[in-house]
Amino acid sequence: MKLGIIECGPVPEALRGQYISYPAMFAAQLGTLLPNASFETVSMVSGQTLPDPTALDAWLLTGSRHGVYDPLPWIAPLKSFIREAAAKKRRMVGVCFGHQIIAEALGGKVEKAAIGFRIGMERYETNLSGTAQTIAMPAFHQDQVIVQPPDTDVVASSPACAYAALRYTAAPVLSVQFHPEFSQAYLADLIDVMARQDAQPGLPTAPTATNDAGMRWIADFLSGRQ
Numbered sequence: 001m002k003l004g005i006i007e008c009g010p011v012p013e014a015l016r017g018q019y020i021s022y023p024a025m026f027a028a029q030l031g032t033l034l035p036n037a038s039f040e041t042v043s044m045v046s047g048q049t050l051p052d053p054t055a056l057d058a059w060l061l062t063g064s065r066h067g068v069y070d071p072l073p074w075i076a077p078l079k080s081f082i083r084e085a086a087a088k089k090r091r092m093v094g095v096c097f098g099h100q101i102i103a104e105a106l107g108g109k110v111e112k113a114a115i116g117f118r119i120g121m122e123r124y125e126t127n128l129s130g131t132a133q134t135i136a137m138p139a140f141h142q143d144q145v146i147v148q149p150p151d152t153d154v155v156a157s158s159p160a161c162a163y164a165a166l167r168y169t170a171a172p173v174l175s176v177q178f179h180p181e182f183s184q185a186y187l188a189d190l191i192d193v194m195a196r197q198d199a200q201p202g203l204p205t206a207p208t209a210t211n212d213a214g215m216r217w218i219a220d221f222l223s224g225r226q
Contacts, residue, residue: 001034003222004056006078007043008097009064013107015186022062025181028083029212033219044074053085058222060100065180067143068101079105086171093218094175096141102175103166108149115160117142119191122178124164126156128217137178137214138187144177174221180214 003141005023010016020028027039040056042048045064053059061082066072070136085092094102100110122139125132135156145163148154156165165176182190 001037001056001222002056003030003034003037003039004051004059005039005041006050006059006061006077006098007041007045008062009045009066012065012190012193014045015189018189019186022181024215026060026062029181029215030219034223037222044078047074050077050081053081053088053090056090058091059085060218060222061092061094061101063096063098063140066097067112068097068104072154075101076216079113082106086168086173089172090119091172091222091224092174093221095181096177096179097143099166099175099177100143100145102122102173103145103149103163106149106151106168106171106173107150108145108163109147110143111146112142113144113146113160117194118160120187120196122158122160122164124156124158124178126165127214128165135213137168137176137180138182139178140182140187140190141177155175172221175219176214176218178214 005026007023009021011021023041030037042050078101082102086106104110118139118141120139121136123136124136125134144161148163151170152166152168154163155167158164161177164178167174
């Protein structure tokens, strides 16, 4: 499988000397779960142009500090790409901003949440594993999906985020608001950076061990096992 990772935002500048990029985080973790996969990165945030959606087997859209409503030149082309990829039945995964822009492109709506920033470990009710369970996942967002797109099932939610994960029924698309790619160390350092920028975390600031189930769900979905 050839997986394209669309970089929608960089690691915060204060952490770039210490941590790899978001596409590299995904490639490193998915590479152990999908040993026959290869990875290519397209950096929308750096001005690279997206290929035809059929150029690769599947796509993953990363998080970003930007909003889907920001007047950036790459937002509209990315929405068009999402709609075309869905129409051509290419498997697609969105994480955080990726989750939000897929929802916007396919009929949902995203806004800044009145509750403010969610930064830390969030508990979600989910059936992504096939059975109902409560999990803890890293969260780092201010925006969220507020109108559910058509032809979707909600597969994870929390009291603060009703549409925390969506499985699309008319196209092979899965998207999640949480960040399965974040390590415990990265989340802790991210919380510290945001606190220094006067963004008050809305969740406990001492993260417990992160849960690797989210990355397994993504790998299973991309491989067609889910």
